[in-house]
Each structure stands twice: as C-alpha cells, then as structure tokens.
Amino acid sequence: MTKQVAFVTGAGSGIGREIARTLGSKSMRIIVADINMEGAEKTVAILKEENVEALAVYCDVTTLESVQEAVKESLTHFETINVLVNNAGWDKVEPFLKSEPSTWKTIVDINLMGQIHTCKEILPIMIENGSGKVVNIASDSGRVGSSGEAVYSAAKGGIIALTKTLAREMARHKLNVNCIAPGPSNTPLIAEIGSYNQGIVQALEKAIPFRRLAEAKDIANAVAYFTSPEADYVTGQTLSVNGGLTMV
Numbered sequence: 255m256t257k258q259v260a261f262v263t264g265a266g267s268g269i270g271r272e273i274a275r276t277l278g279s280k281s282m283r284i285i286v287a288d289i290n291m292e293g294a295e296k297t298v299a300i301l302k303e304e305n306v307e308a309l310a311v312y313c314d315v316t317t318l319e320s321v322q323e324a325v326k327e328s329l330t331h332f333e334t335i336n337v338l339v340n341n342a343g344w345d346k347v348e349p350f351l352k353s354e355p356s357t358w359k360t361i362v363d364i365n366l367m368g369q370i371h372t373c374k375e376i377l378p379i380m381i382e383n384g385s386g387k388v389v390n391i392a393s394d395s396g397r398v399g400s401s402g403e404a405v406y407s408a409a410k411g412g413i414i415a416l417t418k419t420l421a422r423e424m425a426r427h428k429l430n431v432n433c434i435a436p437g438p439s440n441t442p443l444i445a446e447i448g449s450y451n452q453g454i455v456q457a458l459e460k461a462i463p464f465r466r467l468a469e470a471k472d473i474a475n476a477v478a479y480f481t482s483p484e485a486d487y488v489t490g491q492t493l494s495v496n497g498g499l500t501m502v
Contacts, residue, residue: 437496
C-alpha cells in the first residue's frame with residue numbers, strides 16, 4: 255500500500271513539528287509547510303533521521319497564491335495529498351481596546367484565512383482521490399473565550415464553524431473534517447507571555463485539573479487519531495485537548 259501524504263502547516267517548529275513527527279511515525283510521508291524555511295528544513299532533517307520521507311515547502315498561508323505554489327510543489331514531489339493538518343497560527347495577547355487594526359488583520363489572516371486557503375486548494379485533490387482527512391487546529395478560546403485574545407478567539411471560533419460546514423459538504427465525497435481545540439499549551443507563545451507576566455503559567459497550571467500545560471505530543475496524538483482509520487466515521491467534531499480546563 256502506498257504511504258499516505260500529509261500536508262502540515264506551521265510544521266517548522268513547536269506543535270506543528272511534533273504533529274509531523276507523530277504522523278511520520280504512523281508511516282505517512284510529510285510535507286512540512288512553513289513560512290520559516292530554516293525551521294522547515296530542520297523538521298525535515300529530524301524526520302529523515304527517523305526514516306520518514308519528507309519535503310519542506312515555503313508556504314505563507316495568508317495568501318492564496320503562496321498556498322497554490324506550495325501545493326503545486328508538493329504534488330510535483332509526492333503526486334497527491336491525503337491528509338491536511340491546518341496548524342499554522344499566531345496571536346498577540348493584549349486587551350482588546352488596546353489592540354490595533356493591523357494586529358486584527360494579521361491574526362485573522364493567519365488563523366482563519368490561512369485554513370480557508372489550504373482547504374480551497376487541497377480539498378479538490380482529496381475529492382479526486384475519493385477520500386481524505388482534514389484536521390483543523392482551533393483553540394478552546396474559540397469555544398469559551400479568553401481574556402486578552404478577543405480577535406484570536408473570534409478567528410478560532412470561525413475555524414470551528416468552518417470545520418462543521420466543510421464536514422457537511424465533504425461527507426458526500428467521503429472526506430472527514432474535524433477540529434482540535436487545544437487549551438493552554440507549553441509553546442513559545444506561552445513562554446513569551448510568561449516573560450512579562452510571570453504568574454500566568456502558574457495560574458494556568460493551578461486551574462487545569464491535570465495541573466500541567468498541554469505538551470506538543472498531547473496535541474499531536476489527537477491529530478493522529480483523527481487521521482487514522484479508527485476515525486473513519488467521525489466528522490464535524492471539535493475535540494478539546496486541555497487537561498479538563500473546560501468541559502463543553
């Protein structure tokens with residue numbers, strides 16, 4: 255059986271890199287799509303050390319043209335795409351009334367429009383294949399809100415709604431579209447926030463029933479489930495991976 259090909263955005267570091275490694279361990283070939291090519295190449299090097307076939311492609315998800323070029327390059331190399339993981343994201347934590355329109359646009363362009371762009375280009379490939387798995391990374395902030403993340407929460411809520419709608423439209427084509435909503439995670443963003451708000455990490459850990467932030471592997475394992483045959487009858491769902499911080 256030909257190994258499946260997974261297109262993972264934001265796979266040049268952090269959670270995206272761990273998703274790439276986890277899917278690679280499930281015998282998938284990986285397209286490491288990122289705006290940071292140095293990070294993407296490093297991920298590819300790690301994957302190759304783990305005997306995973308991988309390709310780094312430049313992809314600025316905020317522009318449809320860049321996504322089109324990345325998909326074209328991916329198809330030239332691997333010929334198809336079976337799995338799409340929309341992981342690329344960015345945020346700036348600050349009170350809404352102190353935020354600026356330029357920041358709003360960047361947050362929406364990366365977090366929401368980026369996933370719309372990749373779905374627009376890759377879903378037709380999956381339809382032609384007769385099957386496919388899409389996993390969109392949202393956030394629990396898109397379900398319950400989060401202070402200091404108003405526009406980010408709005409974008410992530412949009413991803414959840416996009417996931418449900420695409421799941422309905424794609425079901426006739428045998429495509430599964432699901433969503434993961436991570437809670438607070440041990441990422442560079444949290445480290446950055448902690449640098450100027452030293453109490454926030456401790457406060458979050460105390461609020462989470464499991465008493466720790468999510469690790470990249472926790473998110474990657476959930477992605478692996480949604481992309482596996484065990485999830486063939488699961489679509490349109492949002493799975494919170496948050497240690498019990500919210501239960502909705």
